[in-house]
Amino acid sequence: MEIAKVGLRSALEAREITRRQFIEFCSAMVATLALPSRYTTAVAEALEKTKRPVLVWLEFQDCAGNSESMLRSGDPPVGDFVLELFSWEYHELIMAGAGKKAEETLQRIVRDHKGEYIVVVEGAIPTADDGVYCTIGGRTALDIAREVCAHAAANIAIGACAWDGGVVSAGPNPTGAVGLQEAVPGIKVINLGGCPHNPANTAAVLVHYLTFNEMPELDQYNRPLFAYGNLIHDQCERRAHYDAGRFVEEWGDEAHRKGWCLYKVGCKGPEATYNCPTVRWNSGTSWPVKAGHGCIACASHRFWDTRSPFYDRLPSVPGFGVDVKAEEIGWIGTGVVAGAMVAQVAGNVVRDVLRARKDQDETDQTPDA
Amino acid sequence: MKKTKRETGAGHTWKQPEPGHVRLYVWEWPVRFSHWLLVFTIISLSITGYYMHAPYVVARGREAYVMGTMRFVHVVSGFVFFAALIIRGVWFFIGNRWSRWDQFVPTTKKRLEQLIAVGKYYGFMAWSPVRFIGHNPMAGAAYAVVYGMVFVEIVTGLVLFSETVHNSTLTFFVGWIPPLIDVQWLREIHFLFMFGFWMFFIHHIYTAILVSVEEQNGLMDSIFSGYKFIPEAELLEEAEASHDPELLPDSMVVDVMDEKGALR
Ligand code: HEM
Ligand code: SF4
Ligand code: SF4
Numbered sequence: 001m002e003i004a005k006v007g008l009r010s011a012l013e014a015r016e017i018t019r020r021q022f023i024e025f026c027s028a029m030v031a032t033l034a035l036p037s038r039y040t041t042a043v044a045e046a047l048e049k050t051k052r053p054v055l056v057w058l059e060f061q062d063c064a065g066n067s068e069s070m071l072r073s074g075d076p077p078v079g080d081f082v083l084e085l086f087s088w089e090y091h092e093l094i095m096a097g098a099g100k101k102a103e104e105t106l107q108r109i110v111r112d113h114k115g116e117y118i119v120v121v122e123g124a125i126p127t128a129d130d131g132v133y134c135t136i137g138g139r140t141a142l143d144i145a146r147e148v149c150a151h152a153a154a155n156i157a158i159g160a161c162a163w164d165g166g167v168v169s170a171g172p173n174p175t176g177a178v179g180l181q182e183a184v185p186g187i188k189v190i191n192l193g194g195c196p197h198n199p200a201n202t203a204a205v206l207v208h209y210l211t212f213n214e215m216p217e218l219d220q221y222n223r224p225l226f227a228y229g230n231l232i233h234d235q236c237e238r239r240a241h242y243d244a245g246r247f248v249e250e251w252g253d254e255a256h257r258k259g260w261c262l263y264k265v266g267c268k269g270p271e272a273t274y275n276c277p278t279v280r281w282n283s284g285t286s287w288p289v290k291a292g293h294g295c296i297a298c299a300s301h302r303f304w305d306t307r308s309p310f311y312d313r314l315p316s317v318p319g320f321g322v323d324v325k326a327e328e329i330g331w332i333g334t335g336v337v338a339g340a341m342v343a344q345v346a347g348n349v350v351r352d353v354l355r356a357r358k359d360q361d362e363t364d365q366t367p368d369a
Numbered sequence: 370m371k372k373t374k375r376e377t378g379a380g381h382t383w384k385q386p387e388p389g390h391v392r393l394y395v396w397e398w399p400v401r402f403s404h405w406l407l408v409f410t411i412i413s414l415s416i417t418g419y420y421m422h423a424p425y426v427v428a429r430g431r432e433a434y435v436m437g438t439m440r441f442v443h444v445v446s447g448f449v450f451f452a453a454l455i456i457r458g459v460w461f462f463i464g465n466r467w468s469r470w471d472q473f474v475p476t477t478k479k480r481l482e483q484l485i486a487v488g489k490y491y492g493f494m495a496w497s498p499v500r501f502i503g504h505n506p507m508a509g510a511a512y513a514v515v516y517g518m519v520f521v522e523i524v525t526g527l528v529l530f531s532e533t534v535h536n537s538t539l540t541f542f543v544g545w546i547p548p549l550i551d552v553q554w555l556r557e558i559h560f561l562f563m564f565g566f567w568m569f570f571i572h573h574i575y576t577a578i579l580v581s582v583e584e585q586n587g588l589m590d591s592i593f594s595g596y597k598f599i600p601e602a603e604l605l606e607e608a609e610a611s612h613d614p615e616l617l618p619d620s621m622v623v624d625v626m627d628e629k630g631a632l633r
Contacts, residue, residue, distance in 0.1 A: 220548065231533070245428030245435030264424060271532070271552050306551040313422060314557050326557055327423070330564030337568040341575045347493050348579060355496050 008048050011084045017076050025081050032204040032279055033216065034226045046211040050085055053210075054109055054117040056148060057091035060141040061134050061168045061177055062123025066159040067093045069196040074283030078203045085210060086118065092136075103137040106144075110151055118209070119152040120202075121145065124161040124168035125183040128176030145184050154215065155180065155189045156205060158197040160298060163221075166195060170304035181222065190215050191223045195298035200279045201227040221301065226275070232295050233269035235277040238262065256292065266311035267294030274299035384587070386598045391618050393604065395503060396595045399460045400468045404592060406453035407519070410446045411566050417443035422560055447526050454519050466611070467503030473513040480506045498583050502599055502607055508576065515569055518562050525559040528552065 012022055026044045030037060059067070071079040071094070082088075089095075090106050097105060109117055123141075126133035131140035149155045157180040160166030168177040181189045192202055205224055208216045216224040233239065241247070242261040249255060249264060261267070272295050280287045289295055297307040309316060309323070317326050386392045396404075417439040420426060428435045461470040475481045484506035489495045491507070499505060504512065528546050531539040547555065581588040587598040608616040 234533075243437040244433040245424055245426060245437075245439075246433065247424055271556070301551065306553045314560060315553055317557070317561075326561050330561055330567075334564050334567045334571070337571050341571055344491075344575065344579075348583075351493060351496070358496070 008050065008084055012081070015076070015080050015084070017080060021076055022081070025076075025078070026207075028200065028284075029204045029207045032200050032226065032275070033208055043207060043211050047085060047207065050210045052085065052087045053153070054113050055082075055086035055088045055120065056106065056109055056117055056152075057088070057093075057120045057122065058144065058148060059092050060121070060123035060125050060136075060145070060162075061175070062159070062161055064093055064122070065196040066122045066162075067091070070199040070202065073199040073281075078199045082203050082206060085206065100137075106148065110148055114151045116153050117151075118206075119149050119155045121149070121155065121157045121162045121180045122159055124165045124177035124179060126168075126175035126177045127183060128174070133175040133177075142183055145180060149180065149184050149187050149189075152187075154209065155187055156192060156202065157181065157189050158192045158194075158202055160193050160195040160303065163191040163193040163223075164302050167304050169302075189222055190218065191221055192227070193221075193223060193299045193301075194274065194276075195303070198227070198274075198276065198279050198281070201275070227279075228273050228275075228299060230273060230275065231270065232272040232274055232277060232289070232297075235275070236269050236289055237277070238289060259292075262289060262292075262294040264313075265294055266309065266313065268297035268300075268303075268307045268310070269295040271307065272297035272300050272303075384590075389602075390598045390600050391604060392596050393502065393599045393618070394595050395465075395467050395597045396591055397460070397465055397468065398595065399456050400464065401592055401595055403453040403457035403460070406449060406456075410450040410453065411570070413446040414443060414450060415563055415566065417446070418560075418563055444530060447523070447530070450519070451523050451527075454516070454523060457516070472504050473509040473516070475506045475510065484510065498580060500584060500586075500600075500603060502597065502603065511569070515566075518565050518569075522559060522562050522566075525555045525562075528555050529559065 009019070009022075023040065023044060026047065027037060027040045030039045030043055033039075057067070070082070071077055073079060089109055090102070092102070095102060095105075123134075125131070125141045125145055127142060131142035134141040136144060157163050161168050161177075162180050164179045165173070165177045165182075166179075168175065169179075179191070181187075181191065190205060192205065194201075201224070204226070205216060208214075216226055219225050219228055221228075233242070236242075238259065238261045241259070242263055246260040247255060247264040248260050248262050251265065263270070267289065269289065276287050276295070276299070277289065280290075294310070296310045297303045300307055306315070312325065314326050316323050317329055320329065420439045421436070421443060424436060426435050460468050461473075466472075475484050483499060483501075486495070486499045487505045487507040490498050524543065524546070527539060528543045529552070531543055532547075532552060577589060577592075580586070585598070587596065591597045604617060608614055
């Protein structure tokens with residue numbers, strides 16, 4: 001609460017973040033949102049005037065990877081800004097309070113700031129066996145999510161798990177894990193898939209909210225279009241090699257060292273949408289495909305199930321055991337048909353000979369005919 | 370029902386029918402045209418599609434544009450393929466008796482029995498093939514499956530195309546599919562069906578040659594010219610069964626019709 005009084009400027013200064021860095025952050029946010037650069041001043045002014053709404057960060061079946069991604073995202077970390085823009089009151093990974101005191105804080109927020117606070121959810125929510133597979137302070141994740149999210153001003157599900165269940169809900173999904181939207185139907189959720197989420201996108205959504213008092217435009221999965229509207233493949237710097245037909249055949253081969261396209265080693269860029277290639281990671285230094293690994297489509301719907309195997313072009317065919325490729329089935333099937341044709345040709349030759357002999361016999365037996 | 374051509378073609382350059390046979394116009398031009406469109410597009414779609422799945426050409430030189438070209442040829446062939454299905458689809462309903470939709474699904478008990486009879490021949494349980502002027506019921510059923518595959522291939526292909534072009538009209542027609550079936554599975558179907566076409570291709574050529582040889586009916590020529598050689602008796606049977614004297618060529622009309630033009 002102290003910081004709110006002294007204002008964002010001095011709060012950032014206390015973190016040794018200069019005004020210049022703050023403006024840089026604002027223009028990065030404007031660029032991420034795909035807004036014209038003249039919005040930078042408007043964004044900076046709006047952020048400086050913000051009343052620092054309360055933010056609650058819930059973690060359920062997760063690996064804390066999204067928290068880590070946020071807090072270690074660069075220099076200065078995007079997290080530093082977001083920490084100061086909101087009154088970040090509950091986040092298990094980083095808060096000082098623990099146990100009963102911490103849970104009381106959450107209760108107080110829900111009670112005192114009803115309809116005003118923002119919830120960020122990280123991790124999937126188990127629904128099997130009444131949700132016993134994830135409990136916090138004796139309450140199930142499902143129970144907590146229902147209560148806390150229902151009274152929030154906005155819910156942001158970050159990372160693949162909170163969006164669609166992620167790795168936790170990948171087959172065979174023993175805990176019946178689902179994403180937030182499915183676990184608590186009826187609430188308004190904005191999904192920021194990715195494994196992990198890209199903190200620049202999450203910050204941009206929050207900044208958009210603080211500046212314009214509304215969420216950015218969403219797609220059919222309630223994901224912001226600015227981040228999920230374009231194919232990775234259409235933004236990839238290796239694309240020219242794809243079009244030319246120059247492909248990496250094996251990890252570490254000559255083509256790999258030359259930076260050719262990773263399509264043949266399973267890159268899912270053509271079936272993935274995300275702004276990963278433009279926003280990038282670690283202060284915009286690089287992204288996986290630039291670093292030499294194919295995209296695994298971490299921001300696509302149920303990517304663990306639909307985009308695996310990560311090093312093959314297409315999914316394995318179900319019902320044929322593990323790792324049987326469509327291609328093998330196709331070739332074997334074609335081979336069997338070709339074999340059957342050869343056998344039938346032979347059969348027909350035999351039949352023709354036998355039939356001629358039979359017809360001959362019949363004419364012989366009826367000389368008058 | 371459309372009139373079939375009656376000319377027997379005396380004085381023409383083509384092969385004359387043997388005594389007791391007539392040369393009959395079976396496959397109208399849209400049937401043959403769409404057939405050949407399908408043949409050529411399936412070949413070009415397979416060559417380019419297989420490359421798109423597993424690029425097998427080594428690109429050379431700075432100006433190389435192999436994948437780009439393959440994709441372009443694939444999509445253009447894809448739309449021609451689509452056009453072929455539309456042409457043939459229209460002819461299912463306005464074509465002559467041998468190209469209508471009921472030739473492809475056994476709608477009568479008789480067709481069903483004949484289907485089994487044909488099956489016996491192919492299973493080496495009969496000496497000689499059963500003769501049909503148009504498609505035999507088993508071939509018809511196989512073609513129905515193939516047209517189904519053509520349809521699926523077009524729909525999945527259009528979805529994959531819409532993923533890259535963001536065209537609102539295309540998205541309007543096929544955009545509802547990916548949320549139901551993930552694009553990777555649509556790709557898998559699109560890819561696997563290619564082998565389905567190959568299997569059909571192999572078997573189709575086999576049966577075409579077989580029937581052509583066994584029945585001596587000019588089947589192979591018919592897909593180029595439209596004409597088949599049919600024994601007069603068979604044609605008469607068909608004309609009687611369908612009460613359609615129009616089917617018979619002039620050379621036969623005299624023999625089988627009375628003065629009023631009805632069948633005797
Ligand atoms: C006999 C018909 C066809 C065959 C055999 C065929 C075959 C294939 C194959 C093998 C692939 C590669 C699949 C993969 O591994 O990703 C492919 C991809 C594709 N096909 Fe077809 N195809 C056919 C018809 C069509 C049609 C009618 C269209 C519609 C325009 C179409 C559009 C596409 C597109 C856009 C892709 C690209 C997928 C990607 O982005 O990777 N195809 N096709
Ligand atoms: S590396 Fe992947 S995303 Fe990049 S061009 Fe190749 S297939 Fe597309
Ligand atoms: S390259 Fe693909 S899988 Fe990797 S982080 Fe980016 S979007 Fe996710």
